[in-house]
Amino acid sequence: MTDISTESAAVRRLWQGLGLPGLVDVHTHFMPDNVLRKVWAHFDALGGYWPITYRDGEQARVARLRGFGVRRYTSLFYAHRPGMAAWLNDWAAGFAAAHPDCLRGATLYPEPSARDxxxxxxxxxxxxxxxxxxxxxxDPRDPLLDAVWGALADAGVPVVVHCGSGPVPGEHTGPGPFGEVMRRHPELTAVIAHAGSPEYTAFLDLAERYPRVHLDTTMVFxxxxxxxxxxxxxxxxxLKDLAxxxxxxxxxxxxxYPYLEQLDALVGLGLGDDWLRGVLHDNAARLFDL
Structure with a gap:
């Protein structure tokens, strides 16, 4: 792994050179320790294909983001079975209270209690x-979620949705199912994780069709x-038109890989400093009213 102080200095030079006050990262993961360790075990089981670069304690991970100059970040987590989302949301409330630079997060799952x-x-x-x-x-079109999507749309609160088929397709991934959700709830503020990888073109179509759909850059490029x-x-x-x-x-x-690699990849697209300023800070600052 890149030396921490060296990487932090390089990250800071990048956003300072653009005249920004820092970064806003809308797709970072903080979750209960036992849940995170299961996530890491999943990646470990891939036999070295996906090593976890920043495998250390929670406070060290928070401190590193601050060292990079990340002004705001998220504690994204997700439920994979009934009865899980509510207690994760309770955990997130405590995490955000202890870390004011974290945008307080929540999750959902198609179950009757989601309505509450x-x-x-x-x-x-x-x-x-x-x-x-x-x-x-x-299936994001599950009737148990219809009122939930409606509540989120009415509130104007963004939802980061992993609905692309990468890295492994699922039964309900791809642009079709979530595209139907957007058809039903066109005012939903959706952030398509990983820019919809690998169905990039279809999710660009979705963003062009619905003005509240955003794309995040997670791991892309x-x-x-x-x-x-x-x-x-x-x-x-x-992408430039959707700046x-x-x-x-x-x-x-x-x-x-190191955090800096994502930023360097965005710089390498050559879409201009104004585009970079929006992506690295200004767009999220506006979306979350920071």
Whole structure:
């Protein structure tokens, strides 16, 4: 791993050179320790294909983000079975209270109680939700979620949705199912995780169709992802046209390379300093009213 102080200095030079006050990363993961260790065990089981670069304690991970100059970040987590989301949301409330630079998070799952705990989380101050269609193995069109999507749309609170088919397709991944959710709830503020990898073109279409749909950059454009799911060349002009709806995401700490690599990959696109300023800070600052 890159020396911590060296990497922090390089990250800071990048955003300072753009005249920014720091970074806003909308796709970082903090969750209860026992849950995070299960996530890491999943990646470990891949036999070295996906090493966790920042495998250390919670406070060290928080401190490193601050060292990078990340002004705001998220504690994204997700439920994969009934009865899990509500207690994760309770945990997130405590985490955000202890770490004011974290945007308070929440999650959801298609279960009858979602009709109650999602509005409760909104009323208590949740600022971003995470929905993981792939890991959760659920259909986002499930009738149990229809009122939930409606409540989120009405509240204007963003939901980061992993609905692309990368890295492994699921029964309900791809642009079709979540595209139907957007058809039913066109005012939903959705952030498509990983820019919809590998179905980039279809999710660019979705963002162009619905003005509240955003794309996050998580792992996209890096050497790691380009080997398996390269971003299409004809998509770059469209990314520039969507300049105000592309947000920095990294998947920190669960990434198989240094944090700086994501930023360097974005710089390497050559889409201009104004585009970079929006992606690295200004778009999310506006979306979350920071």
């Amino acid at each position: 705990y999602v509005p409760a989380a909104l009323a208590a101050g949740a600022r971003v939700f995470k929905a993981h269609v792939q890991v959760g193995g659920y 890096t050497r790691f992802t380009e080997r398996r799911a390269p971003f299409p060349a004809d998509g770059y002009p469209r 105000d709806r592309v947000l920095l995401g990294t998947d920190y700490p669960n990434i198989p």
